Amino acid sequence: MAEISQNPVQKRRGLIESLDIDMRLVGMIGALVLISLAFNLATGGAYLSPRNIFNLTIQTVSVAIMATGMVFVIVTRNIDLSVGALLAICSAMMAMTQARWLPGMLGLELGSPLIAPLTVVVGLVTGTLIGAMNGWLVGYQLIPAFIVTLGGFLIWRFAGWYLTSGQTIAPLDQTFLLFGGAEGTLGETWSWILGLALSLVALWAIWSARRSKLAHDFPVKPLGAELALAGMAVAAILGFVAILNAYAIPKGKLRRLFEAQGMELPEGYSAGHGLPYSVLILILVAVVMTVIARRTRLGRYIFATGGNPDAAELSGINTRLLTVKVFALMGFLCGLSAVVASARLQSHANDIGTLDELRVIAAAVIGGTALAGGSGTIYGAILGALIMQSLASGMGMVGVDSPLQNIVVGAVLVFAVWIDIQYRKRWGKT
Incomplete structure (x- = not known):
């Protein structure tokens, strides 16, 4: 009897398995390329210009940082609807610390070397404590995460409003502003050095x-x-x-930099921005979160709990304490995102972080994190955040109204979940 040959789907699946190709990742990269090419064509080449890519990069960082934490939250079968409001209260605390409290109580005026580190500590501690409280309410008081974080969504943004009396707080400390991106970059030489170092690390990791x-x-x-x-x-x-x-620093800014050092800008001198400090923060967060997910007991417990909470608890995992840790980590990352976001905007405004809940959850889901829990990747969430910001930036450049932008984002989120369901059915993923 003649052998029955494999059908095309089986052959393709065998080839993909032999090459160990993540088809979801390939699909996301393909979608990002198509989005970029379409908007670049619609804007006459402005979308893929060095200036816009630089701006797109620094705009993505704050959402991407929070999206890495949202992966752990969703993997454990929870949700956090308060991340935007938590970012707002952390931003308000940091703005008041450097502009009002430190000058008033300790006499530390803007420009003091202590202002920036103390401000960052305040923001990170605020986010971590609120996140831990959310985790305690969910893990030990057994209040659904949806309700706890929905309450936080309503509480923390308006707590920040009362804290600042509804005012926009500016200016902020110049050292603190370095974390925003535009004001703090490595420059061309150090960017090349870091790029070569990261390339060697990538080659070593593959080998x-x-x-x-x-x-x-x-x-x-x-x-x-x-x-x-x-x-x-x-x-x-x-x-x-x-x-x-390739994105050159404006002549006026170069002139001010030279004048601050008591020098005169040479005729014809130019310099590029290079890698922003905020991108370095995101790279560090991505590495640390990936190591936690893949190499630590905490990461194994997180994914085991998400896969089967009852079995995880019976195996000896303290799932209640784990919930506190996951939400505390989420709060810490919200505080870190608040540092980046407020430094990029160079002020604290009452609407900072508005709709970031949508963007962060969408980034995690588009990046392949299963809403049913148990699976998700850090790099996928970051790529999802980049896709979301690319859509928003491109639609803004071609003149799409803000309400329509949100409609498109919502449609993309639903479509991404549908694609994820079809992927799992087709390739037998659980």
Whole structure:
């Protein structure tokens, strides 16, 4: 009897499994490329200009930082609707600390070297404590996370409003503003050095993973596929650095920088911005959160609890304390995002973080985090945040009204969940 040949779907699945290709990641990258090309065509090339890519990058950071924490929250089968309001109260606390309380109580005026570190500590502690309180209410008092964080959504933004008496707080400390992106960058030389260092780290990670699999007799990708992946990683890192270095610092700003050092701007001198400090913060957060997810007991407990909470509790995991830790981490990241967001805006405004709940949850879900819990990736959430911001930036550049932008974002979120369901059905993912 003749053998029955595999159908095309089985052959394709076998090829993809042998190459260990994450089709969801490929799909997200493809969507980002299509979005970028479409908006670049619609704006006559302005969308992919170095200036817009720089602005798009620093605008993405605050949402992307919170999205990494939202992955853990959703993986444990919870939700946090208060992240935007939590960002607002942290921003209000930091603004009042540096502009009102420190000058009034300790006599530390703006420009003091103590202002920025004390302000950041206040923001991070505020976010962590509120997040831990949310986790305690959910984990130990058994109040649904939806209700707890919906209450936080209504409470914390308006608590910030009362804290600042409804005023926009500005100016902020110049050192603090370095965390926003536009005011704080590495410059061309150090950006290239860091880009080369990150490229070497990427190559080492790919080689180390292959060597580890071979040592344990696990299947590995063909060598050609590994080399292609390594080449794409290096090209992406160095290409990104080259684009940000190509965005020149305005002459007026260069002149002020030289004058601050008692020097005169040389004729014809120019310099690029390079990598913003806020992007470095996001890279650090991504690395730390990935290590937590993949290499630590906390990460294993988070994913085990999300996969089967009852089994996790029976196996000895303190799921209530775990819930407190996850929400406290989410609060810490909201405080860190508040640092970046308020520094980028160079002030605290009452509407800071508005609708960030939508953007953060959407970024995590678009990035592949399952709302049913148990699965999700940090890099997927960051890529999801970039897709969301790319849509918003592109629609703004072509003149789409703000209400229609939110309609599109909502439609994209629903479509992303539908795609995720179809992916899991097609490829047998759980």
